Amino acid sequence: MKFEKDIILNLTQKIFDELKQCNKKAAPIEACGLIFGDVEKVSITFNEYKIHYIAKQFYCLKSNIESIGSFNLIKDSDKYFEIHQEAVNEKNLRLISIFHSHPVPAYPSAADVQNMEFLDKDVGGVRNPFKNQIWSIMDMNTEDINGFIYFNNELMQVDIQILEK
Numbered sequence: 001m002k003f004e005k006d007i008i009l010n011l012t013q014k015i016f017d018e019l020k021q022c023n024k025k026a027a028p029i030e031a032c033g034l035i036f037g038d039v040e041k042v043s044i045t046f047n048e049y050k051i052h053y054i055a056k057q058f059y060c061l062k063s064n065i066e067s068i069g070s071f072n073l074i075k076d077s078d079k080y081f082e083i084h085q086e087a088v089n090e091k092n093l094r095l096i097s098i099f100h101s102h103p104v105p106a107y108p109s110a111a112d113v114q115n116m117e118f119l120d121k122d123v124g125g126v127r128n129p130f131k132n133q134i135w136s137i138m139d140m141n142t143e144d145i146n147g148f149i150y151f152n153n154e155l156m157q158v159d160i161q162i163l164e165k
């Protein structure tokens, strides 16, 4: 898999702690949640730039599935609507990452990749709000976290940086 170092998910230490908390609470079931924030394109040179996904708010969701490997949070649409209302409409943030945890190494499963492909598509000419977000996956045991994006029909790993403050 390609590692795209110019796409970066910036987590604060506070949000990283919240992700770890969310993981601990759900284990041994997969945790899941949504990270909202901003996306900024930062120029490095004339034709080079980095894309920063800047995390500002995390919502830990109760995983509504018991089986390891499946992942179903989007189907809990009432809960999603409530969160969207607050994060997007009131706080003016956008969804930047779907977070979940894995009992096995923090890489996308075959089902995750299918979901990524599915969520990358626009439906009926309406921009899909789940498009181009980063999938952040935490190893349930080590708390290592990796980020992935499905972009232009390609699955890539992205950089995750944890900032103090």
Ligand SMILES: [Zn+2]
Pocket (backbone or CB within 6 Å): 069, 071, 100, 101, 102, 108, 109, 112
């Ligand atoms: Zn998964």
